[in-house]
Amino acid sequence: GENVEQHPSTLSVQEGDSAVIKCTYSDSASNYFPWYKQELGKRPQLIIDIRSNVGEKKDQRIAVTLNKTAKHFSLHITETQPEDSAVYFCAASFGNEKLTFGTGTRLTIIP
């Protein structure tokens, strides 16, 4: 089955700086890569996703890049703000297969 590894497990950045979280996956057939954000004590929520037919997708201050050859994808957050502090999960799936989640990255924005 699919295996998703996520790094780093914790990340602290100064407010206004950029944050990058990286994930690798094992199944070359995977074609859907979402990112979920979970604020403290809250539910995980989808913030952005990318499919294998594109290499990059942006939504305001967040972007995701995908390298299918290397089987890795990354989340980029620019101009970080305190409300970006949360745990971020990457995930991967193929077709109708279930999503496999990474282990999460706890991002802390330092004011």
Add this chain to the structure above:
Amino acid sequence: DAGVIQSPRHEVTEMGQEVTLRCKPISGHDYLFWYRQTMMRGLELLIYFNNNVPIDDSGMPEDRFSAKMPNASFSTLKIQPSEPRDSAVYFCASSTFMGTGELFFGEGSRLTVL
């Protein structure tokens, strides 16, 4: 729609007791998932249903865990007997598509087994 609704939000029980967690998915969503979240293991998929039918329960840790979905608007996750290592946050989620559909999570049920 009010989103995915879970109850109870918090449950504290003693080892050996039966625990029942409840979930109401978003109307029209054909897929329902039960996840367990711990610091050590992250988000683990326990079981999922399609049109009320259990499809994959390979994530259910052992026979003490069982899940049912008697109709399209209700599911339960039962632990009997409960053990301290079952302490975790249990999330229910629903989706319109399998794999490539957005998962809509409930607020979670925080279980503490003493």
